[in-house]
Amino acid sequence: MTTTAPRAATAACTRRLRDLVEEIRETVERGLPPELTAYLVGERLAPHLGADDLLTAEQCEGDPDHYRQHLLHAESDGSFSLVALVWLPGQRTSIHDHLSWCTTGVHLGEEGERRYRLISDGNTARLVATEDVVNRQGTVCGFAPPGDIHRVRNSGTGTAISLHVYGADLARLGSSIRRVYRLPADER
Ligand SMILES: [Fe+2]
Numbered sequence: 436m437t438t439t440a441p442r443a444a445t446a447a448c449t450r451r452l453r454d455l456v457e458e459i460r461e462t463v464e465r466g467l468p469p470e471l472t473a474y475l476v477g478e479r480l481a482p483h484l485g486a487d488d489l490l491t492a493e494q495c496e497g498d499p500d501h502y503r504q505h506l507l508h509a510e511s512d513g514s515f516s517l518v519a520l521v522w523l524p525g526q527r528t529s530i531h532d533h534l535s536w537c538t539t540g541v542h543l544g545e546e547g548e549r550r551y552r553l554i555s556d557g558n559t560a561r562l563v564a565t566e567d568v569v570n571r572q573g574t575v576c577g578f579a580p581p582g583d584i585h586r587v588r589n590s591g592t593g594t595a596i597s598l599h600v601y602g603a604d605l606a607r608l609g610s611s612i613r614r615v616y617r618l619p620a621d622e623r
Pocket residue numbers: 531532533585587
């Protein structure tokens with residue numbers, strides 16, 4: 436994954452993106468539990484998905500080597516960050532989980548998500564695939580750790596773009612990923 440990182444939503448951002456950041460801020464500032472915050476942020480994110488005035492052309496650029504993360508906004512108090520992930524055909528993440536609550540929304544194309552459960556058996560551990568989900572343009576998901584182990588891929592034939600909101604400061608952390616899992620996985 437490669438990352439581009441303006442600190443905050445400034446000159447390169449569209450008016451719609453600035454509005455979205457303000458809506459997310461209003462929701463996060465309520466100080467609600469993580470799962471509920473993720474859900475309510477999804478309600479604010481959904482109406483903007485697919486709008487052609489949301490992102491600049493630069494924020495839609497991919498990378499032929501990896502899916503690409505554009506940091507769109509990092510709140511100055513570290514309470515949330517907003518990124519656009521751009522996936523060219525065939526690109527995918529590692530199996531991972533997250534540091535914080537997360538809300539995702541598909542802006543363009545479609546993404547496939549495989550969810551896993553971590554099975555611990557004495558001194559050994561393995562992953563078991565539990566669910567496959569296809570998220571098409573306009574779909575939002577909200578979740579909070581623990582139990583959020585998954586892998587995401589571009590499951591369509593063209594470019595896919597999704598917006599992700601995390602309850603973490605990605606300007607400082609770089610990524611919301613808590614852990615990458617390299618355990619044996621039962622893929623069903
Ligand atoms: Fe993830």
